[in-house]
Amino acid sequence: MTTAEVHEDAAVPRARARRSPADEEVVIVGAGQAGLAVSHELTRAGVAHVVLDRGRVGESWRGRWESFCAVTPNWYLSLPGRPYAGPDPDGFMPRDAIVAHLERYAEAFAAPVRSGVEVTGLVRAPGTGFRLETSDGPIAARAVVLGTGAFPRQHRPPAAATLPAGVLRLDLAAYRDPGDLPAGAVLVVGSGQSGCQVADELLRAGRDVLLSCGRAPWAARRVGGRDIVWWLHETGFLDAPLSSLPTPAARLAANVQLTGAGVDRDLHYRTLRAEGVTLLGRFLGVEGRRARFATDLAASVAWGDERRGQLMDLIRGLAAERGLPAPEIPPPPPFAGDAPTEVDLRGVGTVVFTSGFRPDYSWVRIPGALDELGFPVQRDGASTAAPGLFFIGVHFLRTRRSSSFAGAGEDAPVVARQIVARHAARA
Numbered sequence: 531m532t533t534a535e536v537h538e539d540a541a542v543p544r545a546r547a548r549r550s551p552a553d554e555e556v557v558i559v560g561a562g563q564a565g566l567a568v569s570h571e572l573t574r575a576g577v578a579h580v581v582l583d584r585g586r587v588g589e590s591w592r593g594r595w596e597s598f599c600a601v602t603p604n605w606y607l608s609l610p611g612r613p614y615a616g617p618d619p620d621g622f623m624p625r626d627a628i629v630a631h632l633e634r635y636a637e638a639f640a641a642p643v644r645s646g647v648e649v650t651g652l653v654r655a656p657g658t659g660f661r662l663e664t665s666d667g668p669i670a671a672r673a674v675v676l677g678t679g680a681f682p683r684q685h686r687p688p689a690a691a692t693l694p695a696g697v698l699r700l701d702l703a704a705y706r707d708p709g710d711l712p713a714g715a716v717l718v719v720g721s722g723q724s725g726c727q728v729a730d731e732l733l734r735a736g737r738d739v740l741l742s743c744g745r746a747p748w749a750a751r752r753v754g755g756r757d758i759v760w761w762l763h764e765t766g767f768l769d770a771p772l773s774s775l776p777t778p779a780a781r782l783a784a785n786v787q788l789t790g791a792g793v794d795r796d797l798h799y800r801t802l803r804a805e806g807v808t809l810l811g812r813f814l815g816v817e818g819r820r821a822r823f824a825t826d827l828a829a830s831v832a833w834g835d836e837r838r839g840q841l842m843d844l845i846r847g848l849a850a851e852r853g854l855p856a857p858e859i860p861p862p863p864p865f866a867g868d869a870p871t872e873v874d875l876r877g878v879g880t881v882v883f884t885s886g887f888r889p890d891y892s893w894v895r896i897p898g899a900l901d902e903l904g905f906p907v908q909r910d911g912a913s914t915a916a917p918g919l920f921f922i923g924v925h926f927l928r929t930r931r932s933s934s935f936a937g938a939g940e941d942a943p944v945v946a947r948q949i950v951a952r953h954a955a956r957a
Contacts, residue, residue, distance in 0.1 A: 556580075556671060557671040561586070562591070562679065563607075568677065570635075591632070601723055603620050603757055607631060610943060652895065654916060660916075673949050676920070681889060684701045684702060685888050686883050698879060700880065711879060711880045718740070718881075718882045718884060719884065720884035720886060721884075722784035722886075727789050730789065730802060733802075733805055740873060747785075771930075779903060798834070800863065811871070812824040890904070891906070898914075899916055906921040908927070910948070921945075
């Protein structure tokens, strides 16, 4: 999956790390898969650096709900120097296994991670490069790599402010388990991968579930006997650069509706409705005790069907090009778009918002470093506004896959080579 060269981690020397306040050659912010992948490559190249994280290795994964599991197969979770070699390449790692996977990776090359250090500010510092304000004091660095996650900030729609007191409202980061919620139905606002997975879990726990839907593509878990991720990889769908999108804002679109829970199980609007989830249109707000929803459910489903059709055309084309058996791809069954436009909130105990996520570099105070949507302005991970500032793990950093494990594995050597070149130029 990764173009990164495989190396023997045991032979890699440990890079130095010093307590702050201090000067550092390179500071990596974030000890998830993206930050660790860059750390691996810098360690291999002998470039001194430190990895800072507000929590522990894999902290963002630790914060997922109890039953969370990856939607990409295990073989897709390879990183530089650490291809997946477990017994179940086609399985899907649960949350705690993902964390353990990252911990083993960090231990394998003695990643210089400093846990419990939160970075609260980043500015240019003449003569030294950058100054980071941290919970452990200031740090001066010649180069900084930001690997804090593609979409760490949850977004609530403006209509969320109209919810009355007495209805528990949770962002996805605060949701853990169905048993933690008060009695009553649960309204899930947001229908991407996470929203569908949470709605499915709640329904299986015996809750009445309402799902406010938006535009999201979908696909079967397996097509022609192969996992959909294999097809997305092999067709080049995941290789698409930012320039392939109709607008930069398309980076905020939902991912393909999928689940890793269950064996070869599909999860999308039709399967959820068939199982008993009440599908609704876009959440418009609350008047009195009645939540109101748009009449756009049919249009949202039709949009997802169209995107699914485009994916299937890519799959058919690849099969024909490689002489593979033509996969059986039935058309989507008819969908009745009728849905309630009002819901009495007196029967709803909880509203869970899974309605989108945004990048969060609010602590980066470097003019021109971010665009109007908050994404880095960069080329191959290098900031175009501040030489020496780099990014990793960003959606469409280089390709559509850049925010995934495999994407970080491919982008990390590219970012690291630029840092190594800067280091060599000063030697």
